[in-house]
Amino acid sequence: MKRIFYFLSCTTSLICHSQTTAKYTISGYITEAGSKENLPGVSIYNPKLKAGTTTNSYGFYSLTLPGDSVSLVFSFVSYKAKQVTLLLNKNITLGVELTSDTQLDEVTVSAEEQKKVSDEVQMSSIDLPIEQIKKIPALLGEKDVIKVLQLMPGVQKGSEGSSGFYVRGGGPDQNLIILDDATVYNANHLFGFFSIFNGDALKSVELIKGGFPARYGGRLSSVLDMQMKDGNKEKVHGEVGIGLISSRLTLEGPIIKNKCSFLVSARRTYIDALIYPFLPKNEKGGYYFYDLNAKVNYILGPKDRLFLSGYFGQDKFYFNSENAANKTSDKTNLNWGNATTTLRWNHLFNPRLFANTSFIFTNYKLGIGLKSKNNSDYFNLAYNSGIQDFGGKINFDFMPNPNHFIRFGAIITHHRFTPNAYVVKSSNSPDNQNKVRIINAIETGLFIEDDWKITQKLRINAGIRLSHFYTDSKNYLKPEPRLAVRYMLRKDLSLKASFSTMNQYLHLLSNTGIGLPTDLWVPATSTVKPQQSQQVALGLAKDFTEKNFAVTLEGYYKKTNHIIGYKEGASFLSALDFGQAQEVKWEDNVTAGQGWSYGGELLIQKKKGKFTGWIGYTLSWTQLQFNELNLGKKFYAKYDRRHDISLVGIYDINDHITVSATWVYGTGNAISLPLASYEAIGHQVNNPYNSSYNTVNDYGNQKNNFRMAAYHRMDVGIQFHKQKKHSERIFELSFYNVYNRKNPYFYYASQEQGYSKLKQVSLFPILPSVSWTYKF
């Protein structure tokens, strides 16, 4: 390690002293005024030298400039820009506080100094201001990060209300969802209707759809990187929210002023409590979910900071019935939940070298319990599946001069998979049937990347990631080259291109694709290869700085290999090898295939001013091919979506009233719809002249042969803010599906007058909701 630092120090000296003028470094943390919350992604710009940088995920920046009188502009969306002029004749530590911009002026910072989309080398990325998420109307008033992301081009929802998301044709398992460095495996509450991320506890949300920097790896389609708030370091602050289905509470504040702070945010639904009195005495059932985010941080000194954060969430559905007369009872429950814990240590080796070390634990578990009793007969089943990770990660940010931002590091994770474990006890076979199959695996990654400003016009991010996976006595070692290029065609207009290779050593076995908790995480093994993808993207980015909006247009082509799916006729239950003489392995029920996704995305976004929002349009194709599905022929993926449109508008009429509306349109899902039925005759080996008949369906000889009706919907909301001296109250009224569109959730055939009729079931009609929030 010492050698690395020595090498870096020498490199720094070399880069910094290769020119005649002495150079000095200005570095420090940028925080929010009033809370001392670190602000990631803040732009720091020196207009004279046209040099700049941005803060890293911990709000730290470092800029090395020639010694002179230097003027720096610090700017960030939703914050008032700040200009600082100083004499740079030595290395300077400069902490800056930015004030939240509540005036909503159209222009708060001159065009030159803004952070611009056209300037960034990263393409195919979306960062969502949390405040914007809170203003967008939501299903039953439950604000949801993932559902807002679904309104962006290239990101699609699955079915109605679902919080699973599909990025550029990739499945929900191909999204790396990280919360404070910890991977979240199942981000769903209530069978996917709500995501587990509580906006009150989040500081930043960034989604990358392509052109992945080398620091990210392990998934094929996207990276959703979320950071929890650190907690107010100056004063205690809280927020209470009461909605139709849940309530939430957030409390944050200093433990030691300006040094150590905490944040706790909790949410729980109360449907079960509300319906309980109305259920018959001998039949009690219900559902609830809760989640809890907690974080503590401690500033050890100017060079060291510690963060400890955790997420705990659980869903539980239960149904118990009893019939004393018949001496029967039934108890059923289904529960699933995530837990993550991250301990992070930030250390500043010198003003240009920042390091973060994380220790990460994450656990996802699904459990099913059945207890059935009929007189003296009984049947008990306890089933569970899950995944548990322990890991460590070290990242270095090295900023030798304004033209280079070098990141390098390593990550190691130990995965422990339990594809299925069960205990069965029944009166038929009084001995317990026990089965636990545990698979251990180790995943490691080494990466280095450089964001390099070659000229004022040409900037690249080049990197390589070396990933390794070990399981089942099998080693996989794969290099993943990454490259992103930005070329300024003219002022505020750039051409961008990217290439990335990704490997994914984890597979999700899913029948439904909507993110049910029964979906099973399994590792690559000696027989099931890791998934791999290669993606190229080309795009244009244009900023209209005077008018405060930006336009991006991108095209992409992505090829994926070794993706897996259940064989026809198989499901997650096929892995339940009750009573099989030979062990049934999940590997035997899956088939490997390949996928092709390509398309174009247009985003016109206005992030500042009284009116904010965006227009997104996606034109895309996604096809799959598996040797053992659809007779080996290509077919359109269920979520292949030719057209996807979203319009989002938020208007702050004044300081007291905000109105918002969203409209979405999407081509219908491709599903397998039986068109006809017939008697299929099987050959009987020992009785060839007698035939066996089985009624089967004809799907027009093609899987996913039918398109559901197109989906469209409009939501509207109005928020009333009442500002008091030390508190704020927000009352919100919103309508989901305001014009009551009957979007298809599924189709089924109903027998009427001797023949089957195709029926459509729609889920949510117009749904009004109210919520009330109190902040202090």
Add this chain to the structure above:
Amino acid sequence: MNQMMKFISARIFSLFFIPAMALLLYSCEKDANVKLPDIKSQLVVTSFISPSDTLITVNVSETRPLYTPSNNSNNGTVDNAIVYLSDGINSVVVPYNNFRYSINSSLLPIFAGHTYFLSVATPDGRLVNAETTVPSGPVPVIATSYHEAINNGSENGAFPGEIYTVLQLNLNDPSGIKNYYRTDIRGFEVNPDTVPVGNMYGILKEHLETDEGQDGKTIAIEKGIYNAFSIDSELKFFEVTLLNCNYPYYAYHKSLMSAVNSGGVDLFSEPSIMYSNINGGLGVFGAYISSKTRLYR
């Protein structure tokens, strides 16, 4: 196994179903207002030919289109079709007889390695055709052995701890060509040659296999058989039938097995797309050559 799975499948389904019902309180149902593809009844033609069969049979039926009124009955059997079978030189009309079309194979002998053509026309103008090539010869079973194993669960509904028989057969896969196999293993308490078939228990184990990755090698197929109606040691006679079948035969039966699984027992499973090599219709025209082996305990 199936019963157990069905039970658990149903229970887990009910777990999803109850919250789904709650959601459906909000939901609404209506006739689907979507453009359905033009669905017409299609001919379904099924025939399996083999040099060893004395009778050639062809089943002709039609599909029942869903979502339109239909008066189709009798399993959809079509009795007024004209069925031609040809070996490329000679052709015969296969007449309708007792719910299917059949002729004695002496009228058009079936030979290993030959290609045959089938066409079916109906008075309403529908015409379908298919061709199939009989495998080049039988693949004999070269070794058969059995051993006993203790069940650690339930085989065909049996209890753990019971003894069952595992039969292993070896075959020499002909190299250079793709082969497909189907095995059928039966266990009997009495010699099937001395007692009429109807008077004994036959326990059937079926299996489909390809030589993928094993071309030209000795392929071992192992299947456990368990007699639910008697104790294991009472199974005295085993009969192994090995079919060397062509691809249409194999692919059709593989998709049929998946379709039967996905339609019935497991509510979560993937829908299965049926294989067909009938141009303009559904069903299959397949061929096989069988070989039989006996084993006595």
